[in-house]
Amino acid sequence: MRFDIITLFPEIFSGYLTQSLLNKAIEASLVEIFVHDLRKWSTDLKHHKIDDRPFGGGPGMLICVEPVVRCVEDVQKMSPLEGIVVLLTPQGQRLDQPLVEQLSSHSRYLVLCGRYEGFDQRVLDILNPMELSIGDYVLNGGEVAAMVLVDATIRMIPGVLGDEQSSVDDSFSRGNRILEFPQYTRPREFRGLAVPEVLLNGNHEAIAAWRATESLRRTAERRSDLLPPAQSQ
Numbered sequence: 001m002r003f004d005i006i007t008l009f010p011e012i013f014s015g016y017l018t019q020s021l022l023n024k025a026i027e028a029s030l031v032e033i034f035v036h037d038l039r040k041w042s043t044d045l046k047h048h049k050i051d052d053r054p055f056g057g058g059p060g061m062l063i064c065v066e067p068v069v070r071c072v073e074d075v076q077k078m079s080p081l082e083g084i085v086v087l088l089t090p091q092g093q094r095l096d097q098p099l100v101e102q103l104s105s106h107s108r109y110l111v112l113c114g115r116y117e118g119f120d121q122r123v124l125d126i127l128n129p130m131e132l133s134i135g136d137y138v139l140n141g142g143e144v145a146a147m148v149l150v151d152a153t154i155r156m157i158p159g160v161l162g163d164e165q166s167s168v169d170d171s172f173s174r175g176n177r178i179l180e181f182p183q184y185t186r187p188r189e190f191r192g193l194a195v196p197e198v199l200l201n202g203n204h205e206a207i208a209a210w211r212a213t214e215s216l217r218r219t220a221e222r223r224s225d226l227l228p229p230a231q232s233q
Helices: 010-016 020-027 065-076 097-103 121-127 143-154 165-169 204-222
Strands: 002-007 032-037 084-094 108-112 130-133
Touching: 002 010, 002 065, 002 143, 010 032, 010 143, 020 032, 020 143, 032 065, 065 108, 065 121, 084 121, 084 143, 097 143, 108 143, 130 143
Parallel strands: 002 032, 002 108, 084 108, 084 130
Antiparallel strands: none
């Protein structure tokens, strides 16, 4: 899977790309990530400016249409794979686990990270991007949201996780509408809190039943909206 991330602040990604599972996935050639500085497509050769005041007045600045469209068109040509253009915006479709699983079936994404007051509307009219939101709040820019998109999606790629069952057991995964059960490791007891005995006896049927019960209990307590009415009581 390939991600082409288009941003005004490419340096934000330098540490992120070298850490943890993502770095291992890149080294294993399971994931490719390229970060592109939008300012390189500015028509302002002196200051590399890419924003301007909105027509009609209003606060802040807007990212201009021309550098964005030129950038996306050029970046598309950098690979024979046709990339789906994604624009990260609070106005977009909510990114949830079922959508992440759908996105994992495609091989390439061009991810537009907004800044300031957003993009000139003609960016959307011309590029017709998939608009995605990671929540009902506003960030200073789309870079953090882009990391969320990458992190969630690459978990679905075979070989990225050490144990493929991990993504299956995750909350919300594979159509799962309940939260994940509590988990424990050594030591068996710490400050008076002991690991549940059922997890220590090696009875896999009993362990599976306990985990299913705990998942339902936790979901009812924390996210009852995920359960049918009869189970949320």
